Amino acid sequence: MTDRSDLEARLDGPDRIAPPDEFVQQANVTDPNIYHEFEQNWPEVWERAADLLDWDSEWDDVLVAEDAPFYEWFVGGELNASYNCVDRHVENGRKNQAALKWEGKLSETRTYTYQDLYREVNEFAAALRELGVEEGDIVTLYMPVVPELPIAMLACARIGAPHSVVFAGLSGKALGTRIERSASEFLVTCDGYYRRGNAFNLKSKADDALLKVDHDVTSVVVDRLGDALPHVVDGDSRDYHDLLAEHAGAVVEPVARDAEDLLFLMYTSGTTGEPKGVEHATGGYLAQVAWTAQSVLDLTPEDTYWCSADIGWITGHSYIVYGPLALGTTTMLYEGSPDYPDRDRIWEIVERNAVDVFYTAPTAIRAFMKWGAEYPERHDLSSLRLLGTVGEPINPRAWKWYYEHVGGGECPIVDTWWQTETGGMMVTTLPGVDDMKPGSAGPPLPGIDTEVVDAAGAPVEDDAAGYLSITRPWPGMVRTLHGDDERFIEEYWTHPDEAPTSDQSDGGWRYDAGDGAMIDEDGYVTVLGRIDDVLSVDGHRLGTMEVESSIVDVEGVAEAAVVVGAGAGGSDVFAYVSTESGRTGDQDLREQIVGNVERDVGEFAAPARIVFTTELPKTRSGKIMRRLLESIARGEPLGDTSALRNPEIVGELKEAARED
Ligand code: ATP
Numbered sequence: 306m307t308d309r310s311d312l313e314a315r316l317d318g319p320d321r322i323a324p325p326d327e328f329v330q331q332a333n334v335t336d337p338n339i340y341h342e343f344e345q346n347w348p349e350v351w352e353r354a355a356d357l358l359d360w361d362s363e364w365d366d367v368l369v370a371e372d373a374p375f376y377e378w379f380v381g382g383e384l385n386a387s388y389n390c391v392d393r394h395v396e397n398g399r400k401n402q403a404a405l406k407w408e409g410k411l412s413e414t415r416t417y418t419y420q421d422l423y424r425e426v427n428e429f430a431a432a433l434r435e436l437g438v439e440e441g442d443i444v445t446l447y448m449p450v451v452p453e454l455p456i457a458m459l460a461c462a463r464i465g466a467p468h469s470v471v472f473a474g475l476s477g478k479a480l481g482t483r484i485e486r487s488a489s490e491f492l493v494t495c496d497g498y499y500r501r502g503n504a505f506n507l508k509s510k511a512d513d514a515l516l517k518v519d520h521d522v523t524s525v526v527v528d529r530l531g532d533a534l535p536h537v538v539d540g541d542s543r544d545y546h547d548l549l550a551e552h553a554g555a556v557v558e559p560v561a562r563d564a565e566d567l568l569f570l571m572y573t574s575g576t577t578g579e580p581k582g583v584e585h586a587t588g589g590y591l592a593q594v595a596w597t598a599q600s601v602l603d604l605t606p607e608d609t610y611w612c613s614a615d616i617g618w619i620t621g622h623s624y625i626v627y628g629p630l631a632l633g634t635t636t637m638l639y640e641g642s643p644d645y646p647d648r649d650r651i652w653e654i655v656e657r658n659a660v661d662v663f664y665t666a667p668t669a670i671r672a673f674m675k676w677g678a679e680y681p682e683r684h685d686l687s688s689l690r691l692l693g694t695v696g697e698p699i700n701p702r703a704w705k706w707y708y709e710h711v712g713g714g715e716c717p718i719v720d721t722w723w724q725t726e727t728g729g730m731m732v733t734t735l736p737g738v739d740d741m742k743p744g745s746a747g748p749p750l751p752g753i754d755t756e757v758v759d760a761a762g763a764p765v766e767d768d769a770a771g772y773l774s775i776t777r778p779w780p781g782m783v784r785t786l787h788g789d790d791e792r793f794i795e796e797y798w799t800h801p802d803e804a805p806t807s808d809q810s811d812g813g814w815r816y817d818a819g820d821g822a823m824i825d826e827d828g829y830v831t832v833l834g835r836i837d838d839v840l841s842v843d844g845h846r847l848g849t850m851e852v853e854s855s856i857v858d859v860e861g862v863a864e865a866a867v868v869v870g871a872g873a874g875g876s877d878v879f880a881y882v883s884t885e886s887g888r889t890g891d892q893d894l895r896e897q898i899v900g901n902v903e904r905d906v907g908e909f910a911a912p913a914r915i916v917f918t919t920e921l922p923k924t925r926s927g928k929i930m931r932r933l934l935e936s937i938a939r940g941e942p943l944g945d946t947s948a949l950r951n952p953e954i955v956g957e958l959k960e961a962a963r964e965d
């Protein structure tokens with residue numbers, strides 16, 4: 306691996322950026338001593354996060370590690386997530402404040418005040434009860450980003466029924482497997498949604514799914530499309546709006562849930578393989594997402610906040626729905642895509658709604674960069690105070706583009722590393738405290754302990770690459786994989802005997818994240834990508850991110866993915882590259898790419914072949930699927946491609962790889 310100084314040399318420009326004074330002056334967290342406080346008083350200090358919530362009864366113990374790695378948090382405490390996200394804001398005199406602001410695909414808008422949200426959540430909770438949903442029953446939700454989705458989530462939480470949201474872009478087959486595996490007997494879906502302006506039938510996908518499920522499922526259908534698609538309510542299904550009308554004005558007492566009771570089940574994106582059914586508990590999860598929404602996203606009730614993720618992924622659960630609503634913020638919901646009707650759609654929405662905080666993914670930022678700065682420049686983005694990113698490593702050039710062209714050089718960027726399994730953010734800067742280093746996520750948050758270890762589990766030196774691990778439990782952590790405790794342990798945990806540097810006072814188990822990373826002398830963690838994405842070239846091991854970052858630094862390159870393919874000399878680096886609009890992949894660009902990689906990483910890593918493509922293959926959560934590119938480079942069968950969002954690109958890639 307190249308060391309940290311090489312990486313820094315590549316950043317070209319200052320490697321540390323201090324948060325702007327104006328931001329710091331108003332930030333929720335500004336005292337650097339917070340790291341020390343968490344260290345001194347761990348785990349009791351996590352009560353701070355729990356104290357952001359209203360509890361029906363206090364906990365007896367902050368952390369119980371008796372049955373580690375099945376850790377328990379705020380044990381004995383009781384609370385209700387729906388009460389915390391809705392009722393208490395109504396009671397605190399903010400019933401007329403906007404809770405949800407929705408931007409639909411065809412530029413429709415809808416606003417729900419906290420009072421509106423209270424009313425509809427109660428009515429739908431009453432309807433679910435009438436349909437037979439009881440505390441502990443898993444309810445599957447299969448909808449695009451429409452207000453009825455968070456409303457259904459909160460209605461489930463109100464009556465203690467865990468939800469399992471399945472991303473609407475997944476196939477009927479994927480939905481069927483998830484319903485079957487979770488033995489869910491209830492489904493809330495909708496008739497359809499718009500794709501690039503055309504009505505698309507979701508109900509028929511749901512019907513296909515149910516054909517393959519062995520048990521009976523009662524469904525509710527939201528009429529999203531009105532006259533654009535005949536609204537079919539048949540067999541065991543009921544119409545959402547009819548149900549609301551039947552229960553108009555109903556009030557359902559929020560059920561007091563044990564802190565450790567299941568709040569929801571969520572399947573991972575499936576970037577590296579079969580999705581895992583991750584379980585999250587009510588108390589610890591809600592405490593951690595509320596705390597990080599406050600300390601990292603810097604949210605206050607006065608803010609208009611927008612996370613552009615889909616609610617069907619963990620980012621949407623934690624930072625569109627639960628975190629922001631627990632704090633009483635106005636949270637935006639966006640159903641559409643970033644380039645419809647035009648490529649300034651995102652910035653038009655930011656301007657019109659005077660969005661304060663914006664949170665998105667590197668895949669989106671690289672697309673914005675590809676389209677060009679003229680789109681954000683068309684709009685007044687001065688309302689923005691803070692920017693965030695999540696989902697993949699962000700290369701310094703994209704980071705700087707975001708900082709300059711979206712943030713106007715005045716907004717800190719939080720590069721937040723976390724996973725479905727961690728529930729909430731784990732590694733990132735505190736924007737009112739820490740300097741930023743483009744390309745590096747930052748230090749672990751207060752109360753979180755990370756370590757980079759080698760294959761034998763021993764901590765590596767500063768700036769050396771290894772496996773990212775977490776050496777102490779945290780409140781929002783995954784409790785188990787649905788119905789599979791054994792796989793839960795096997796997949797993530799290293800036994801205390803093999804994890805000598807973990808905190809032995811709390812069980813001593815080490816959580817293995819499955820990502821490659823390195824930690825610098827300031828304790829900043831740079832995530833290098835999946836362990837599976839580590840390249841081995843001529844006996845050198847290096848992260849895909851190092852080579853890709855160097856390629857993307859070339860003017861005119863938008864995105865790059867590198868893999869090791871079979872070449873004349875054994876194993877060669879293959880680079881798949883997409884360019885910014887207008888630029889074709891010519892010889893000059895090839896030479897610049899090779900030159901950059903030779904300079905930044907070393908000659909051995911210079912791509913032997915560069916394949917230009919209009920798009921890289923992405924999973925439905927927007928991550929590059931390197932496994933597929935590797936198969937193409939090696940001329941091997943492609944394997945399972947059902948997690949792909951753009952399967953049509955496969956043909957083009959194969960063709961291009963052959964020609965080159
Ligand atoms: P599966 O586990 O099924 O393969 P997945 O890991 O893509 O799917 P998620 O839980 O949605 O599912 O993604 C978490 C992963 O995303 C992390 O393990 C990491 O690889 C990547 N990631 C998230 N945030 C960042 C970040 N800020 N920097 C680098 N990588 C990140």
Ligand code: MG
Nearest residue numbers: 573577724819
């Ligand atoms: Mg994962």
